[in-house]
Amino acid sequence: MSARSEKADGVPEQSGAPALALRRIGKAFGQVKALARVDLAAYPGEIHFIVGDNGAGKSTTLKILSGIYQADEGEVLIHQQPVHMRDASEAHRHGIAVVHQDLALVECLDVATNMALGAIPRRGRFMLDRARMERDAAEVLANLKIRVGSVRTQIGLLSGGERQIVAIARAVRMNLPIILLDEPTAALGVRETAHVGDILDELRRQGKTVICISHDLEFVFAHADRITVMRLGNSVATLMRRNTTRDEVVGMITGTIEALDPERAGAA
Ligand SMILES: Nc1ncnc2c1ncn2[C@@H]1O[C@H](COP(=O)(O)OP(=O)(O)OP(=O)(O)O)[C@@H](O)[C@H]1O
Numbered sequence: 001m002s003a004r005s006e007k008a009d010g011v012p013e014q015s016g017a018p019a020l021a022l023r024r025i026g027k028a029f030g031q032v033k034a035l036a037r038v039d040l041a042a043y044p045g046e047i048h049f050i051v052g053d054n055g056a057g058k059s060t061t062l063k064i065l066s067g068i069y070q071a072d073e074g075e076v077l078i079h080q081q082p083v084h085m086r087d088a089s090e091a092h093r094h095g096i097a098v099v100h101q102d103l104a105l106v107e108c109l110d111v112a113t114n115m116a117l118g119a120i121p122r123r124g125r126f127m128l129d130r131a132r133m134e135r136d137a138a139e140v141l142a143n144l145k146i147r148v149g150s151v152r153t154q155i156g157l158l159s160g161g162e163r164q165i166v167a168i169a170r171a172v173r174m175n176l177p178i179i180l181l182d183e184p185t186a187a188l189g190v191r192e193t194a195h196v197g198d199i200l201d202e203l204r205r206q207g208k209t210v211i212c213i214s215h216d217l218e219f220v221f222a223h224a225d226r227i228t229v230m231r232l233g234n235s236v237a238t239l240m241r242r243n244t245t246r247d248e249v250v251g252m253i254t255g256t257i258e259a260l261d262p263e264r265a266g267a268a
Pocket residue numbers: 029032033034035052053054055056057058059060061101
């Protein structure tokens with residue numbers, strides 16, 4: 001049974017189990033209840049978008065999926081096994097790469113070093129293999145058809161859009177099965193946005209599990225398989241892209257549409 005087939009009742013049938021899932025996640029920061037109840041299930045070979053207004057809890061959700069925050073309530077499941085990730089390196093060990101909204105690049109270092117962070121090539125025990133680092137970075141960028149001048153350029157000298165592309169390239173380079181992106185196109189022009197879309201489509205072809213936050217509904221509808229709408233700290237619906245419309249998603253983001261016909265939900 002293919003991942004895209006549907007059962008008779010119209011509910012999408014999955015050939016595989018979710019690679020990554022959240023069950024009834026709650027999270028507070030002091031008095032602020034950032035997440036009330038979040039359910040989500042992301043599948044291999046799919047691009048799963050999270051949409052919602054500012055402050056809906058999207059980044060907090062992603063940070064729980066990437067081990068940066070720990071949930072107060074609920075479960076994080078990787079390949080259906082509950083996990084307790086205490087930090088980002090544990091998420092990495094579980095096969096999760098992340099591109100954060102606040103890009104986390106080191107401004108004073110160059111493109112090649114930033115791309116290698118976390119996996120710096122060495123010669124012998126201590127020597128940094130500078131030539132290999134530059135070759136690796138150039139190769140990854142070329143494979144992704146990304147041009148940023150020289151890999152020796154300091155990150156701080158790149159434009160916001162170029163930095164964003166480098167952060168995405170760094171995550172893709174890790175070649176992990178799950179990739180999470182928080183607003184990867186926020187600083188990008190039309191052409192670069194399309195380029196990031198191509199990269200996401202390629203990750204889907206490779207069978208990766210992609211979760212992406214975006215406010216750009218045109219981008220979402222061009223690349224999503226599944227869309228989870230968040231509102232006020234809740235995941236209010238998960239919809240199959242092919243069964244929904246922009247108007248419906250906007251209605252759910254703003255709260256003018258409450259009820260969801262369960263037959264069309266590819267829910268968690
Ligand atoms: N570290 C924190 N301390 C206190 N409150 C926080 C913290 N992180 C997030 N919040 C609050 O939690 C809520 C959700 O924030 P979050 O960043 O997840 O929203 P978002 O959906 O990503 O918004 P945006 O679209 O603006 O990026 C907001 O009210 C925010 O102020």
